[in-house]
Amino acid sequence: MDSLEIKPWDLAKYPDKEKTETLTPLYRQILTELGENVEREGLLKTPERVAKAMQFLTYGYKIDPKDVLRSAIFEEDYKQMVIVKDIDFYSLCEHHILPFFGKAHVAYIPNKKITGLSKIARVVEILSRRLQIQERLTTQIKDCIQETLDPLGVMVVIEAQHMCMQMRGVEKMHSVTTTSDFTGIFNTAKTREEFMNLIGR
Helix, strand or coil: CHHHCCCHHHHCCCCCHHHHHHHHHHHHHHHHHCCCCCCCHHHCCHHHHHHHHHHHHCHHHHCCHHHHHHCCEEECCCCCCEEEEEEEEEEEECCCCCEEEEEEEEEEECCCEEECHHHHHHHHHHHHCCEECHHHHHHHHHHHHHHHHCCCEEEEEEEEEEHHHHCCCCCCCCCCEEEEEECHHHHCHHHHHHHHHHCCC
């Protein structure tokens, strides 16, 4: 029965009816101000669709990612590196509300506590489903794991493409931005190098 239970982080993805009703006329006004005819067939339901889509793209505000980690903490005497790499994510840049997306690589070295591997990916997902900048996202993932599991160290590397650079502004296609942050034992260059080698970077 527990396996069929809807988790809060799944429920949060569904649009809220009241918010949809509030946002829909606002998006209708935006489209009108941009010069569109919101009465034409192709745009009749667009404001409502966008209102629902934006709630999904920012559902991370509704969830504390630490609760996700706490839902699957186990005692284990394991003190080697645990890596979850190539975690796909999609986020919205807070400066232009345009997408940035890529892969996150996360490692931690346990200190008697481990978490379910899928929960690491959940943390990335939840924090990316907010208006973000890549630098902050990197640090928030690191802090969430460090503060919840209290491991010997955490390291996060994110590689992403930014539509605000590719669709507007300098319009540089295929450029990739890499950020990293780390704590504890990852302050040692040898440990960071081992992590980078293991993720193939």
